[in-house]
Amino acid sequence: MTALSSGQALRMAQHALFGSDTAQIDAELLLSAALGATRAGLYAWPERQLTPAERGRFEALLERRILGEPVAYLLEEREFWTLRLRVTPAVLIPRPETELLVETALALAAPKGAEALRVADLGTGSGAIALSLASERPHWQVLATDQSAAALQVASDNAVRLGIRNVGFRQGSWCEALPEGQLDLILSNPPYIAPGDEHLGQGDLRFEPASALVAAEQGLADLQAICNAAPRHLAPGGWMLLEHGFEQGPAVRQLLAEAGFSGVRTLADLNELPRVTLGCLEIQGD
């Protein structure tokens, strides 16, 4: 085997991944994982020679990436909010636009200051939303639910790795795993893609669990199930925040209004697409 330097390996990978919009960053991430180096380190020492073991690891990762496997699954990690989360093919890969749910929840709760709010993240997957909120507000009691035992294992493992103690985990579908009438805030990033949508055959989505992506009724079935059941589990004045597809704003606003929520509105994500809809359960007699 001829010698290969880190700089050459990077160029080889970028060339092999040509055509992907993320070729450069993917090449950097895979090479830094194979070498146990930082991305900056790759550029600081481009003449570093790869050992046969490093080269073997790098080529194996690159081959899997060429076949389409998401980088997050190859590296078994993804950053979300301020956290580095472990991810496996049992969970959806956390997306930057989902940080809008976290940001909105923190802003809504700001007037409550040091109150120990009770919060639930339904369909937590890797735990991204629940763990972000719990790390920002250590005095909150956060409950993370998922129907999938494998996903809950990933989420609770993330809590342990990150030393986050104020999150509990429960298995169950949507509101079925919740206690009655006690929460201040329910959040969810449920599946919302319509069956047969062309995006399911593209990019990372091909490798992610369909149960985390696809919902019946044009992608609205799970959003509807959550809206219908949530009021029973919220304290008066409690909030619900839902992520949804960029064309689903009007439908989700209607679902929330029909379920009795008020102050219903939709917020745009970092790509300026309608992404999160929220509503408040009015205090009786107001």
Ligand code: GLN
């Ligand atoms: N936002 C994801 C996507 O469109 C879908 C995640 C979901 O269905 N909740 O790639």
